[in-house]
Amino acid sequence: MDHLDDDNLASQKPMHLVLFDDAILHLAQIARIIRMAHGNVLIVGFGGSGRQSLIRLAAHIANCKLQTVEVIKSYGQTEFREDLKKSLRVAGEKKQQYRKIK
Numbered sequence: 466m467d468h469l470d471d472d473n474l475a476s477q478k479p480m481h482l483v484l485f486d487d488a489i490l491h492l493a494q495i496a497r498i499i500r501m502a503h504g505n506v507l508i509v510g511f512g513g514s515g516r517q518s519l520i521r522l523a524a525h526i527a528n529c530k531l532q533t534v535e536v537i538k539s540y541g542q543t544e545f546r547e548d549l550k551k552s553l554r555v556a557g558e559k560k561q562q563y564r565k566i567k
Contacts, residue, residue: 480521482515482518482522488515488519491519492522492526494506495523496523496527499524499527500527530556532552
């Protein structure tokens with residue numbers, strides 16, 4: 466898959482994925498949704514099921530910057546709001562689309 470190869474070349478953490486039919490369908494849905502204006506998606510699944518990998522690849526396909534949030538025990542609503550403000554400020558200054566993983 467060309468997008469996966471492109472992302473692996475540009476990334477410091479290459480992904481070694483096996484893209485079975487269901488994963489490709491989910492990838493296409495995620496990429497379509499995040500391309501839309503005000504597109505939001507909530508991905509639910511077990512740890513190690515490939516959620517973050519699919520989101521990272523979908524963001525690459527949709528030409529979006531991806532920003533991750535490190536959630537720790539003390540992470541609450543205040544920290545979330547500050548992270549969101551920072552992301553919106555950066556996106557506005559650089560006129561780029563950003564997507565957030567939590």
